[in-house]
Amino acid sequence: MEHAPDQEPSRARPPAKRVDAARNRDTILTAARAALAEAPHSSMAEIARRAGVGMATLYRNFPGRRELLEALYAEQVETVCAAAEDEAAAAASPGAAFTAWLGRFLAFSAGKHHIAQELLAQVDHDSPLFNDNRSRVLAAGRPLLAAAQQTHEVRAELSLEQILDMVIAITGIHGDARYTGPILRAALDGLRPANVDP
Incomplete structure (x- = not known):
């Protein structure tokens, strides 16, 4: 009886949601850096707008x-x-x-x-x-x-x-x-x- 060849442990790819979350976080930080450089008192709403994300996504990444x-x-x-x-x-x-x-x-x-x-x-x-x-x-x-x-x-x-x-x-x-x-x-x-x- 033939045995199936040993398989290398698969390197699990991070779930798509995790990749999206990391991308959202980077996008928010980039937008926040630019917004605050132009106007130090830029609101969270303005930062979310620049990042192209909703307020829920913004606060999920940064609670405050x-x-x-x-x-x-x-x-x-x-x-x-x-x-x-x-x-x-x-x-x-x-x-x-x-x-x-x-x-x-x-x-x-x-x-x-x-x-x-x-x-x-x-x-x-x-x-x-x-x-x-x-x-x-x-x-x-x-x-x-x-x-x-x-x-x-x-x-x-x-x-x-x-x-x-x-x-x-x-x-x-x-x-x-x-x-x-x-x-x-x-x-x-x-x-x-x-x-x-x-």
Whole structure:
């Protein structure tokens, strides 16, 4: 009697509903990111309209505005953390990698400002939401700073916390990128040790 050949365990495909739910979530986040960038106080109804979903679908993915903002905030943190590896692989030197990443961090800080401000009205500043994500950003940036300091491209006495606080302070200056860009470049020039030529 012949035995049927052993079959490999089938890799179950995620149910169609799960795929649709993930797609809806991504669509909502994309729409919310664009809407809030244009008008920080955009309503949930406006976000649903932009995403092309009903309010029931919106609230099934994000039970409230706070949950939506937290997801956007975490998404931005993930982007800036991933950028650390990208810059380390692409830049010509450790100092260039760190400087490029700080530029990405500046864009991240400016982009999340209104989201963070709204969240701060709902959660405590010491909330794990902020502390855990700040820890992730610091963990992503420390290797870049350490490498740049080892090659004497960044002052050894500066900590990553100090440098990021400086960048965050620059995002608080009123003006567009044409105005704040030179300020950031001047600040980054100051990171170099005094005896190192640009």
